[in-house]
Amino acid sequence: xxxxxKLFHMLYQKTRHMTKEVNEYLxxxxxxxxxxxxxxxxKSHGPMTQSEIWRYLNVEAPTxxxxxxxxxxxxxxxxxxxxxxxxxxxxxxxxxxxxxxxVEQDVRDFEQNMVASLTDEEQELLYNxxxxxxxx
Numbered sequence: 710x711x712x713x714x715k716l717f718h719m720l721y722q723k724t725r726h727m728t729k730e731v732n733e734y735l736x737x738x739x740x741x742x743x744x745x746x747x748x749x750x751x752k753s754h755g756p757m758t759q760s761e762i763w764r765y766l767n768v769e770a771p772t773x774x775x776x777x778x779x780x781x782x783x784x785x786x787x788x789x790x791x792x793x794x795x796x797x798x799x800x801x802x803x804x805x806x807x808x809x810x811x812v813e814q815d816v817r818d819f820e821q822n823m824v825a826s827l828t829d830e831e832q833e834l835l836y837n838x839x840x841x842x843x844x845x
Contacts, residue, residue: 727823728742730819730822730823731745731816731819734815734816734818734819735812735815735816737815738808738811738812738815739783740812743768743772743776744776744779744780744785745812745816746766747762747766747773747776747777747780747786747799748780748785748786748801748805748809748812750762750765750766751786751799751800751801751805752801752809755800756798756799756800757798757799758791758796758797758798758799759773759774759777759788759797759799760796762777762799777799780805783804784802784804784805785801785802785804785805785808786799786800786801786802786805787799787800787802
C-alpha cells in the first residue's frame with residue numbers, strides 16, 4: 710500500500726504545476742486559471758448566482774466576488790439582479806462568448822500536452838479514479 714502522504718504530495722505538486730502551466734497558456738488572453746474556471750462554469754451551466762458559482766467551484770465567496778469584479782471590468786461577465794434583492798445572476802457577455810473559442814483551444818492544447826504520455830485507457834482510468842476521491 711502506498712503512503713498516502715506521498716500520494717497526496719504528488720497530487721498537490723501536479724496540481725500546482727498544472728495551474729502554473731495553464732496560466733502561461735491563458736496569459737495571451739490576459740486571463741488566469743481562476744477566471745477561466747468561472748468562464749467555463751458559466752459557459753457549461755448558463756447564468757448562475759454568485760453563491761452557485763462558489764459552491765460549484767468549491768472556493769470561498771470573497772474569492773469568487775474578487776474574480777468576478779476583474780471579469781466584469783474586462784466586460785466578460787455581467788451581473789444582474791436575481792429573484793430577490795440580495796441575489797445576483799452572473800452571465801457571460803457577448804465579448805466573452807466571442808473570446809471563449811480561442812481560450813478553449815489554448816486550454817485544449819495545454820490539456821493535450823498534459824496527457825500526451827497517457828493512453829486513452831489511462832486517461833479514462835485517471836478520470837474514474839479522481840471521481841472516486843473524497844466524498845461523493
